Amino acid sequence: MIRGLYSSATGMLAAQTQSEVIGDNLVNMKTPGYKEELASNISFPSMLIERMSGSQDSVAVGGMGTGLGVDRLTLSNVQGSIETTDVNMDLALTSPGYFVVQTPAGERYTRNGHFQVDGAGMLRTADGYALQGEGGPIGPISSEFRVNADGTIIDQGQNAGRLRVVEIPAEALQREGQSLYNSAQPVQVSAGAQIRQGAIETSNVDLSGQMVQMMSVMKAYEANQKVVQTQDEMLGKAVNEVGKI
Structure with a gap:
């Protein structure tokens, strides 16, 4: 009976x-650039239930689950829609991969291509993190820079570096x-990154x-809630009514 309460509660x-x-x-x-989170459930270890008879033999009844939990959260790598903004500093990745930015905690990764050029001519995120190229931070550049599809940055007719994109x-x-994302595994540089300027990934x-x-x-929650209420009522009757007999 109590085990049923635990299973429903989990x-x-x-x-x-x-x-x-x-x-x-x-x-x-x-x-x-936000990536949809996906939660997957996992059942707790099940137990084998046996019916004991008068003799030493037992009869297998079957398995009984002991509860349910969320195993882990994963992120969907499906690409979002590409929205044209005509803003020169907006960049959208139209291929797999992530932009690399430098934060106080180290390198982090993002597909949010809403960048800006600061007073020193450095290309940064809205939070102030420096966008990284193959040779380090991008800049100094002017706000009129151009980005080729392969990530090469052209500023005032000069090659200003190439964006670093990782998979x-x-x-x-x-x-x-x-x-903003971190990686639990070493990242690999994307060889075929494709970038579109004047657009952003939603x-x-x-x-x-x-x-x-x-x-x-919601239905699963309500169903488990009703089971808890039913078992609570049965326990109440067992204590208050059966105990009087």
């Missing part, structure tokens, strides 16, 4: 975690903030898919 906790992930995805639908498996991505969150998942999670 199901409610897993549904709550999933709803939080979905809510985070929906909040960041307008965040450029990261989805399972290695670790989100830090809204559209979030890859699928609204309809998220709403379907939200409905499914």
Whole structure:
């Protein structure tokens, strides 16, 4: 009886975690370069149940689950839509890969191509992180720079470097903030990166898919909640009524 309460309670906790992930995805639908988070469930170890008879023999009844939890969060590497902005400093990756930026914590990766040129002529993110090229930070350059499809930057007729783009498996991505990522594995330089200037990649969150998942999670939560309430009522009767006999 108590085990049933635990199983239902873990199901409610897993549904709550999933709803939080979905809510985070929906909040960041307008965040450029945001990658949709995916939560997968895992069952706790199951136990083999046996019915004991009067003799030493036992009869196998079957397995019994002991609960449910969220295994891990992964990020979808599906490309978001490319939106034309006609802003010179906006860059969109139209191929797999991530821009590299330098933060106080080390190199981080992003597909948010909303950049700006600071007072020193350095190309930076909106948070002030320096965009990295194959030879280090990009700059100093003017705000009238041009970027070729292969990432080569041309400023005032001169080659100002080439953007460094790396490829990261989805399972290695670790989100830090809204559209900044770290990698749990060594990254590899992308050999065929394609960049479009004057455009930006939007979030890859699928609204309809998220709403379907939200409905499914809500139903799972309500079902487990009813099971908890039913078992609580049965325990109450066992204590208050059966105990009087």
